[in-house]
Amino acid sequence: MIWIRKGQAPASLARAQFAERFRASFMDPAFRAEDSSIDRLEAIAWAAFSEGRKAPSTHQAGKGYADPDYQLSDEWVATKERLDAAQLQWADPATPSRVLLVCGSARNDGTCPGEISKSFRLVETAREVLEPLGMQTDLLDLSLLTSEYGLNIHPCKGCLSTAMPLCHWPCSCYPNHALNQTSDWMAEIYERWTSAHAVLIVTPVYWYQSPSPLKLMIDRMVCADGGNPDPTTTAGKNAAKAKALEMAGWSYPQHLAGRAYGVLVHGDVAGIEGARRSLCDWLDWMGFIDAGVMARLDRYIGYYEPYANSHEALDRDEDLHEETRNVARAVAKAVVELRAGRLQTAQPHLKRPRPK
Template identity: 55%
Template sequence: MPLTPKPGKAIKPRKGMPSPQLAEAEFKQRYNDQFFDPAFRGVQAELDKVVDIAWDAYDKSRKSPVTQKAGPGFSNAKYDLSVNWIAAHEAVKAAQLRHDDKKQTPRILLINGSSRSEHTCPGEMSKSFRLIEIAQEVIETEFKVKVDILDLSRLASEYGRNIHPCKACFSTAAPLCHWPCSCYPNHAMGQTQDWMNDIYPLWVAAHGVMIITPVNWYQVTSPIKLMMDRLVCADGGNPDPTLTDGKDASLAKKIELAGWDYPRHLAGRAFSVVVHGDVAGVENVRRSLSDWLKFMKLIPAGPSAEVDRYIGYWEPYATSHAALDADKDIQGEVRNAARELATAVIETRKGRMVVAGAELIDPRQK
């Protein structure tokens, strides 16, 4: 059912940052940089026509050049919604139906958080991916649960894979952050090929999620952080962009202050986190991921499902895979984490796993 805004206090959004708007010459220079390869010189006349069209789209801010009426189910059925967002919205709805269908085999999403791959500059696969394969084998062979793999290393190794940064709409007002995200694609800005519209349904369809990741400079990896930030809309985001007339910041503030219910779109899914490192930071990264997932109302699968370990502690990076080969204990711990997650998923689906306090309402939402 569409949300109905109540009367709220009007607050004017703060302004004052310098404009990032480019002049035509600078825009065209940047646009042409993607055709630096001399092979493009033979079609320069055609490229000039293309860049003129791109400039016109940028200058006139054609973020969503193809739209259609929102239709039934939205607060403003006549509002023009981006066809890209409608497709993402329908994919999320279909994923939720699969998730809720008790006749469907349970699904677990395994996420490789490392950006390392033999298909890019490192020239070698990541240890995280190897641990993903260990978890996958256990879940599929021992529990007959379906597995989806989200390999975030493809951000660096596959053409046209992008996760654009979160614009922090939520910090202006919760209803301004749409579920799924409506900030991208932005065709006027060239911010296209955004992967998140494929990633959202994977999270929604999953009954359990396992993240396996290394530590990068005491923090989560760049791909993990990009995904985390863009999942903010899953935790309190607005499923009806027509409610805020698209991106009307003033209206969104008014709606939030009138009372917002902060819907948790991923609540109730079980999770497991495995973090590995070589010199420092594993406990902090594991804790930050676990805290993030619990804040979104996902449920810890159990004590064995959260692991932080060092592989080849202070040993050469060149021999890190050999260190993993020799470390049978971490391999066993990953298997146990997978078993605990799969068990939690199965028991929850059968109504036999009781989570104390699941029905409690937080006194503080945001």
């Protein structure tokens, strides 16, 4: 028996509340000359919100989908096509080896802190090693969330906890135009992860945890591990259909399995080991292959010293710079072995008795 539990969602916004939130983006006095235009835009946005026009541009799914007549979002289809192309490129042995460098810090000198992050400096150290070794590098600097206009990673809505098939690959929760949940960076980020033969994450610790931009990305990557590549099987977000699919037996496809990884976590007083372990556990779970013990590093920079001279502490720590280079060297070596087919053969092919 499929039982969909209800009762948590609040009442929908009243028109006055909606208007107040909509107009919050136009508080600058320079907009006052366009108040009548803003009134008209608010009326259009209210209609989209009231009618729930999540995906205003759709077309029939067509061949290759369980329900070819289902109306799929044009934006979702475009993202899916880019991921399919990226996966083909990743699998082509003739393409260059690519390493995605993820800078997990929220800090950069283009926003309130006024100074670059130590994570960025360590990423640059890794890049200086990787490129001469023949690796193409792609820097995913998550601090852009704090410094670029209109760039978002919206939070995961937890679809998989209703049923795994409700979590689509790529994520179909966004954009949601009815709720103004747009400019979602993850559509691009999924493609960059798919293109990579290895991922190297460099991050600080914020309050014993990953920084919020990194955690937002991690949560939204859940669709890469078990996500449903065909939203027509669940009629979009039909919870009952998704539960029925899961109960019938779900395969939990690992869409990014077989890529290598390295992790470098740094901090100032506490939390680095736990953060490093959780990141490695997450990547292991998704089917990534660790690049060896030298590619999993946690270190303190300026232990219990003031924040103000932390960059100087990093300047002095030549051993950490060399350890960072070793992380990069280990990742590069893993990529070479992986693409040659030697690293996969060292991994046992065991079936999980309890897949999830």
